[in-house]
Amino acid sequence: MSKSKYILPVIIISQFCCTSLWFASNGVMTDLVTSFNLSDIALGYLTSAVQFGFIMGTLVFALFTIADRFSPSKVFFFCAILGAFFNLRLIFENQTFLTLIGMRFLTGFFLAGIYPVGMKIATDYYNKGLGKSLGYLVGALVLGTALPHLLKDLMQDYTWKTIIVSISILAAFGGLLMLLFVPNGPYRTAGKKLDITICFSIFKNVKFRKAAFGYFGHMWELYTFWTFVPILLKIYENLHADVSFNIPLLSFIIIAIGSISCVIGGYLSEKYGPKSIAYLALFLSCICCLISPLMFQLANENLFIAFLLFWGMVVVADSPLFSTLVAQNVASENKGTALTIVNCIGFAITIVSIQLISNFKSITDSNVIFALLAIGPILGLFTFSKNRVSS
Numbered sequence: 001m002s003k004s005k006y007i008l009p010v011i012i013i014s015q016f017c018c019t020s021l022w023f024a025s026n027g028v029m030t031d032l033v034t035s036f037n038l039s040d041i042a043l044g045y046l047t048s049a050v051q052f053g054f055i056m057g058t059l060v061f062a063l064f065t066i067a068d069r070f071s072p073s074k075v076f077f078f079c080a081i082l083g084a085f086f087n088l089r090l091i092f093e094n095q096t097f098l099t100l101i102g103m104r105f106l107t108g109f110f111l112a113g114i115y116p117v118g119m120k121i122a123t124d125y126y127n128k129g130l131g132k133s134l135g136y137l138v139g140a141l142v143l144g145t146a147l148p149h150l151l152k153d154l155m156q157d158y159t160w161k162t163i164i165v166s167i168s169i170l171a172a173f174g175g176l177l178m179l180l181f182v183p184n185g186p187y188r189t190a191g192k193k194l195d196i197t198i199c200f201s202i203f204k205n206v207k208f209r210k211a212a213f214g215y216f217g218h219m220w221e222l223y224t225f226w227t228f229v230p231i232l233l234k235i236y237e238n239l240h241a242d243v244s245f246n247i248p249l250l251s252f253i254i255i256a257i258g259s260i261s262c263v264i265g266g267y268l269s270e271k272y273g274p275k276s277i278a279y280l281a282l283f284l285s286c287i288c289c290l291i292s293p294l295m296f297q298l299a300n301e302n303l304f305i306a307f308l309l310f311w312g313m314v315v316v317a318d319s320p321l322f323s324t325l326v327a328q329n330v331a332s333e334n335k336g337t338a339l340t341i342v343n344c345i346g347f348a349i350t351i352v353s354i355q356l357i358s359n360f361k362s363i364t365d366s367n368v369i370f371a372l373l374a375i376g377p378i379l380g381l382f383t384f385s386k387n388r389v390s391s
Contacts, residue, residue: 017174027148053108080175135266217380
């Protein structure tokens with residue numbers, strides 16, 4: 001097997017293992033609430049802490065052009081080890097809400113050296129077929145994000161601390177794989193010097209800017225949807241007394257199914273171009289946002305689950321395609337920085353969205369609040385029109 005054939009599977013496996021850190025606390029949230037006497041709004045804050053940590057990490061990585069100036073595989077490895085360590089710290093006794101927030105923040109900070117750096121590594125190896133490669137890569141992110149929900153279901157006979165330990169071991173293993181088997185790629189052009197102006201100057205490129213703004217609209221919806229999947233299922237249960245869901249397992253399936261659509265979208269982009277498929281996915285997810293309040297009234301729970309599965313597919317299918325367009329519209333020596341700063345801004349947007357929905361959820365029982373997720377896709381569709389971004 002040639003090197004290029006095994007490199008992508010290794011990157012995918014490493015990305016899957018390491019991004020399981022992302023929603024580690026969400027998978028055991030009820031146990032954290034009970035063990036440390038947290039309030040019910042802890043879900044939003046702990047999720048946002050990871051996002052904020054990721055934002056600060058990507059900002060630092062982008063300003064100092066770390067992924068372009070240093071070996072990205074080594075950056076990935078060190079961040080995986082540190083992320084695993086701070087995730088493991090959740091199991092320590094006598095935690096407070098603030099210390100838990102701190103551990104999740106630091107985990108998010110080092111995820112900045114995993115997700116965008118993993119995409120940077122892929123761009124260093126795959127010049128042609130980048131959309132397909134990133135489709136697999138983001139699919140791995142989706143599976144990793146969903147994994148804690150599956151572990152919660154499969155490991156019911158074990159303590160929540162065992163789940164956290166398992167995720168940390170998995171992340172460390174993923175980092176080691178990347179270090180041992182993925183050297184610098186043939187298309188890598190190393191940055192020669194520190195230039196903190198790059199993450200600002202790249203936005204002067206119109207094609208890059210419009211692809212980035214499409215991504216920002218997509219991000220308003222994505223992580224808030226993932227965060228609230230268990231809540232959506234619980235709301236439906238409460239509205240329909242005869243319904244009882246296996247919420248951890250269903251949460252895993254609804255989030256994880258997005259990995260399939262990422263791969264499918266990647267292949268479709270080879271034929272129709274990434275801009276067309278990204279636009280379609282963003283449009284369909286926008287429709288899901290707008291009709292979501294009505295779906296809770298469905299008498300058939302199978303139809304409700306089918307709706308969430310479809311939403312879970314289209315909500316993330318455009319993610320690797322926007323990243324492809326971002327990478328294609330920037331100089332090769334700046335790809336790592338470009339992907340990192342776009343991730344930084346995108347994840348900053350997720351905090352606003354998550355907190356907005358969380359706060360509205362605490363003051364109203366109306367499910368109309370979930371239609372607010374359409375704000376991002378609508379703005380993204382407006383700025384990312386079919387005729388404005390090069391494919």
